[in-house]
Amino acid sequence: MNMHDILRMVGASTKGESRFRQLMGLSSPTKTHARIVRVLIAVSITLVFGMMLFFLGLNYLQLELMGAYVGVPGLSWVFGSFAAGLMTFIFALFSSGTILYHGEDLRLLLTLPVTQSDLLASRLLLHYRMHFMLHAFIFLPAQIVCLFQNGLTVAIAVSVVFQTVFIPFLPISLSLMVIHIFLRRSSSGGRGRESWAVGIMIFLLVIVQGLASRWLQSGFDASSVQKIAETYGTVLLRLRSWLFFNTWLSDMALRIQPLRNLVLTAALVLASILSALLLMKNEYVETVQRLSEMSVKARAHNGKRNGRVPAHGVVGTLVRREFAVLNNHSAFRMELYAEACIPVILVVVYAISGTLDQFSAVAGTLSKHEFFPFIVCGILLLMASFSMMSSTSFSREGKLLEASRTLPVEPATFIKAKLLAHLLLFHTSYVVFVIAASFLFALSFVHVLWMIPLGFLILSATACLGLAIDARQPRLDWKLPQQAVKQNMNGMLAMGVSLVLLVIFAAFAYLLKELIGLGTVLSALTLLVPGGAVCFFSYTLAVGQASKLYAPQ
Amino acid sequence: MVRIEQVSKRYGNAPRPAVEQLDLEVKRGEIFGFLGPNGAGKSTTIKMMVGLLRPDTGSIAIDGFDSVKDPMATKMAIGYVPDEPLLYERMSAREYVFFICEMFKVSRKDASVRLDSLARKFSLLEVLDDRINTFSRGMKQKLGIIAALVHEPQLLVLDEPMVGLDPRASFVLKEVMRDFCKSGRSVFFSTHVMEVAERLCDRVGIIGKGRLIACDTFHNLQQRLGNGDGTLEQLFLELTDEHA
Ligand SMILES: Nc1ncnc2c1ncn2[C@@H]1O[C@H](COP(=O)(O)OP(=O)(O)O)[C@@H](O)[C@H]1O
Ligand SMILES: [Mg+2]
Numbered sequence: 001m002n003m004h005d006i007l008r009m010v011g012a013s014t015k016g017e018s019r020f021r022q023l024m025g026l027s028s029p030t031k032t033h034a035r036i037v038r039v040l041i042a043v044s045i046t047l048v049f050g051m052m053l054f055f056l057g058l059n060y061l062q063l064e065l066m067g068a069y070v071g072v073p074g075l076s077w078v079f080g081s082f083a084a085g086l087m088t089f090i091f092a093l094f095s096s097g098t099i100l101y102h103g104e105d106l107r108l109l110l111t112l113p114v115t116q117s118d119l120l121a122s123r124l125l126l127h128y129r130m131h132f133m134l135h136a137f138i139f140l141p142a143q144i145v146c147l148f149q150n151g152l153t154v155a156i157a158v159s160v161v162f163q164t165v166f167i168p169f170l171p172i173s174l175s176l177m178v179i180h181i182f183l184r185r186s187s188s189g190g191r192g193r194e195s196w197a198v199g200i201m202i203f204l205l206v207i208v209q210g211l212a213s214r215w216l217q218s219g220f221d222a223s224s225v226q227k228i229a230e231t232y233g234t235v236l237l238r239l240r241s242w243l244f245f246n247t248w249l250s251d252m253a254l255r256i257q258p259l260r261n262l263v264l265t266a267a268l269v270l271a272s273i274l275s276a277l278l279l280m281k282n283e284y285v286e287t288v289q290r291l292s293e294m295s296v297k298a299r300a301h302n303g304k305r306n307g308r309v310p311a312h313g314v315v316g317t318l319v320r321r322e323f324a325v326l327n328n329h330s331a332f333r334m335e336l337y338a339e340a341c342i343p344v345i346l347v348v349v350y351a352i353s354g355t356l357d358q359f360s361a362v363a364g365t366l367s368k369h370e371f372f373p374f375i376v377c378g379i380l381l382l383m384a385s386f387s388m389m390s391s392t393s394f395s396r397e398g399k400l401l402e403a404s405r406t407l408p409v410e411p412a413t414f415i416k417a418k419l420l421a422h423l424l425l426f427h428t429s430y431v432v433f434v435i436a437a438s439f440l441f442a443l444s445f446v447h448v449l450w451m452i453p454l455g456f457l458i459l460s461a462t463a464c465l466g467l468a469i470d471a472r473q474p475r476l477d478w479k480l481p482q483q484a485v486k487q488n489m490n491g492m493l494a495m496g497v498s499l500v501l502l503v504i505f506a507a508f509a510y511l512l513k514e515l516i517g518l519g520t521v522l523s524a525l526t527l528l529v530p531g532g533a534v535c536f537f538s539y540t541l542a543v544g545q546a547s548k549l550y551a552p553q
Numbered sequence: 554m555v556r557i558e559q560v561s562k563r564y565g566n567a568p569r570p571a572v573e574q575l576d577l578e579v580k581r582g583e584i585f586g587f588l589g590p591n592g593a594g595k596s597t598t599i600k601m602m603v604g605l606l607r608p609d610t611g612s613i614a615i616d617g618f619d620s621v622k623d624p625m626a627t628k629m630a631i632g633y634v635p636d637e638p639l640l641y642e643r644m645s646a647r648e649y650v651f652f653i654c655e656m657f658k659v660s661r662k663d664a665s666v667r668l669d670s671l672a673r674k675f676s677l678l679e680v681l682d683d684r685i686n687t688f689s690r691g692m693k694q695k696l697g698i699i700a701a702l703v704h705e706p707q708l709l710v711l712d713e714p715m716v717g718l719d720p721r722a723s724f725v726l727k728e729v730m731r732d733f734c735k736s737g738r739s740v741f742f743s744t745h746v747m748e749v750a751e752r753l754c755d756r757v758g759i760i761g762k763g764r765l766i767a768c769d770t771f772h773n774l775q776q777r778l779g780n781g782d783g784t785l786e787q788l789f790l791e792l793t794d795e796h797a
Contacts, residue, residue: 008655015643108639111603112656113628285624289607293565477642477686 002118009114009122013105013479014129044496045489049137051499056080057141064145070233072240073150077250080142081163082243085171086205088135092127092175093201094334095482097194099127100176100284101183101291102330104479110285120277120284128172130482135168146253159253162262167249170269173276180280184287194330212242314409318417319424325396331481332396336425339387370520373447374509376437377524380451381458382502384430388459390422391466391494394474394549395484401476404550411546415467415539422463423456430455450524457531462501464538466494471545501534554708554739555579555602560611562597571597573763575611579708579741579756582734586754587743588785590793594763595743596636599712602741603633616707629657632701636712638693642686646677646696649685650703657704664703671699674725691717698726702733709733711742715749727753747786757785761793 060076067075100123109119143160150156182197240247245268252261280287326332394401404414434451437443470490478484485491508530512523557577563570572594579585589595600606602613604624612619618626640649647668654664672678675695685693694717701709709730715723730740730753744750750757751771758768767774774788 005656008652012641012644012652015641015648105639105641107605107635110605111628111631111633112653113625113658114656115625285604286607289605292605479641 001121002114005114005118006122006125009109009119010125010129013103013122013126041493041496044500045492048492048496048499053137053141056138057145060142060145064149066232067236068149070236072233072236074146074250074254075236075240076142076145076149077253078240078243078246080139080145081167081249082246084135084138084142085167085246087138088131088168089171089175090202090205091134091486092131092172093178093198095130095331095480095486096127096175096179097183097197098329098331098480098482099123099130100179101288102481106288107292110288116284117277117281120280124169124172124176124273124276127176128168130487131172132168135171136164139164139167143253146250150254153255155255155258156253158262159249159258163249163252163265166266166269170245170272173272177276177279180276180284180287183291184280184283195333198334314413315417315420318409318414319421322393322418322421325400329481332485335485336389339389371509371513372441373443373451373520373524374506374513376441376443377434377447377451377454378502378506380430380433380437381455382499383433384426384455384459385462385498385502386495388422388426388462388466388494388498389485389491390418390463391470391490392475392485392488393418393422393467394470395476395478395488395490396481397474398476398478398484401474401549405552411550412543414550415464415542415546418467419460419463419539419542422466423460426463427456427459430459446521447524450521450528454524454527454531457528457535458501458505461531461534461538462494462498464535464542465497465501466490468538468542468545469494469497471542471549474549505530554581554583554616555585555741556614557598557602558611558613560598560601560608560613562594562601562606562609564597569763570609571763572601572760575760575763575765577758577765577768579739581737581739583755584730584734584740584753585742586750586757587741587760588745588747588750588757588789589743589760590745593760593793595760596712597763598760599633599710599741599743603631603710604628630707632704632706632709634694634697634701634709634711634714636716638690638697640685640693640696640700643684645682645684646672646688647681649696650700653700654703659704667703667705668699671702674729675699675722691719691722694718695722698729702729707738709738709740709742711740713743713745715744715746723749747784747789751785759789759792766792 060080063079064073064076067073103123109122114122143156143164147156147160178201179194179197182193245265248261248265252258252265326336397404431452434448434455438445438448473490475484475488475490505527508527509523512518512526513520518526555578557575560572560575561570562572575594575598577598587595587598597606601608602615602620604620604627607621612621614620615627616630618630620627641652644652650668651661651664654661659667668681669678672681675698677692677695677699680688680692685696688696694714698711698714701711714726718726727749730742733740754771756768756770757774759766767777769777771785774785778788778791
């Protein structure tokens with residue numbers, strides 16, 4: 001192992017990839033309106049991050065307090081590290097294939113005189129770098145909660161540093177191993193198998209998670225407060241023994257055999273890294289070489305259908321191109337699937353675990369409330385607009401955007417096509433969820449009738465705002481497709497902006513209903529007016545930004 | 554210096570191999586031109602030489618080292634200029650060259666000296682500290698060539714190196730290739746610019762549809778085909794047409 005070479009390679013791949021710098025380069029703060037934009041950006045991003053951190057923290061605090069009540073301290077640490085590890089594992093799965101096998105810079109790195117193990121180690125580190133923040137972000141609130149509950153000790157301080165830095169290696173190495181095992185013997189269709197691998201893993205995780213919570217609840221006796229406290233203790237202890245690794249982590253921080261736990265943890269993390277390296281060491285380069293051929297076979301496959309290419313008109317063709325770009329890189333497809341699947345996954349988890357029954361029982365009482373349809377609609381819109389991928393649409397095109405510039409097509413036509421493509425993906429799924437929710441909560445059909453057009457307007461606005469944001473400063477010179485989607489600050493920015501938009505509409509709804517006293521349906525219909533206005537405004541904005549983008553630079 | 558024996562390569566489940574039972578030898582001190590129409594298998598052969606692809610059958614030895622069994626030694630011996638420049642665009646040219654030097658274990662002192670003289674030759678001296686994504690295609694190509702030369706390999710492998718170069722740069726490159734061979738090192742390059750091949754190469758190999766059609770000195774090829782004063786272009790057209 002040549003640490004120096006490894007670090008140089010990681011450095012080369014990540015050179016200039018700082019999200020922070022992307023953010024700061026967004027606008028030159030000489031003009032006032034540019035300064036205002038920058039402040040708005042900062043506010044909306046802080047809002048999104050702050051809110052997420054806050055809610056995570058609240059959840060952890062609740063756990064910690066319940067744990068303390070039944071005499072099991074450090075519960076937030078156990079769950080925080082578990083959640084962080086699990087999320088890192090899932091997201092790492094999505095990018096493992098690209099990092100390991102499809103990175104464009106591999107074409108250069110393979111010709112350099114570095115050993116397979118060094119190259120592999122550099123990819124592992126690169127992967128680690130990509131996901132470090134995510135892990136820290138989910139773990140941090142739990143650590144803070146524990147800190148407040150137990151006070152600052154040397155053990156906690158050491159644990160915070162050690163665990164934040166080293167634990168991500170465990171899920172990262174695991175994800176690389178899983179993808180490698182699926183892909184190493186694939187003699188055909190490397191990309192398809194990658195999607196399968198991720199699909200199967202997530203499916204397994206969902207099933208395990210659902211079954212686990214059902215089984216845990218089975219020992220739970222809610223007949224009286226005392227019973228709750230009693231059974232809760234045993235359930236929590238059971239959980240702690242299952243999540244033994246996370247229990248080591250928590251015990252380390254809480255000075256329960258800290259040294260033993262430190263050694264155990266370090267051993268397990270090291271073992272995971274070593275087994276990943278050993279597993280792939282001898283066949284890594286061979287797999288990269290083989291999969292570089294696969295990527296071309298897909299082209300031959302497309303060629304077969306060349307015989308008949310029906311005409312679709314300009315917008316239709318551009319919509320198809322948008323989907324073609326999405327399909328081009330597994331990273332983009334994964335992003336899309338992940339966004340589209342998360343609600344489904346949640347529903348499945350809840351259904352298996354039995355939470356859904358309780359949930360709809362609670363909702364049954366709630367749904368009598370006048371404001372309830374707004375809440376349902378708001379949550380669905382929030383989900384749809386957070387997963388809206390329009391804010392990376394131009395970035396995803398990458399170098400191909402140059403080619404778009406040379407086409408004799410109006411910027412407005414590009415925007416229309418992109419808008420249509422994203423609405424097809426996200427408004428359609430929104431409609432499905434609206435209908436499902438109306439059945440689940442026994443909402444009157446009238447509500448479906450206003451939720452669909454209101455959703456259309458608000459999602460169009462969100463999509464256009466995303467497009468405007470991305471057109472303003474697209475990220476085009478990426479080598480790894482992840483850099484265009486996940487490591488693109490525009491995505492975060494668009495989330496912040498759409499959150500602000502939804503908050504404004506919620507305030508509107510409240511105003512109309514509670515202060516002016518309109519009925520639910522009437523308020524909702526009134527909302528269509530500002531909805532249309534925002535939609536129009538953001539469309540104009542997007543076209544304006546796109547004109548600048550497509551203009552000669 | 555290069556010995557390619559019975560090498561075949563088929564991509565995925567393509568109907569026919571991109572390279573079929575190829576035998577080639579490049580001697581020390583020789584400039585070898587690899588000619589062929591588009592899609593003939595030139596880049597595929599080169600990618601197998603530099604370790605980007607693995608031959609299905611046969612073996613490739615570079616400077617005595619087997620490319621599959623001893624990849625480190627072969628890579629150390631090769632300077633490779635790909636058909637499309639692939640560079641870390643957010644680095645400056647200097648950073649990029651130093652990165653390559655670190656990988657090839659060239660000391661920083663040597664690296665600076667060599668970079669300086671190469672950059673002067675290719676007139677890139679003024680832009681060495683600019684980011685690569687501000688470079689034109691030709692400048693990137695020049696930088697790729699510099700990066701391939703800077704670690705002083707035994708064998709220079711270039712895939713269509715003249716593409717995108719201005720007349721001055723392609724003149725310089727030809728000079729550099731000639732000088733390179735003087736000390737017993739060799740150059741292997743693919744091209745479809747006949748004039749370059751004719752002037753520069755000690756020997757040429759002509760490949761069509763993955764098979765080697767001819768491999769000899771230009772003079773001998775002329776003799777063999779019996780038209781003593783034909784240009785390489787005419788030869789090329791005749792040879793590749795026969796096998797079409
Ligand atoms: N990555 C790839 N996957 C599948 N087929 C390829 C790939 N690269 C090249 N080919 C095919 O192999 C043949 C030879 O290509 P190549 O070696 O690039 O030709 P050239 O002589 O122009 O450099 C062509 O038929 C091409 O279509
Ligand atoms: Mg080629």
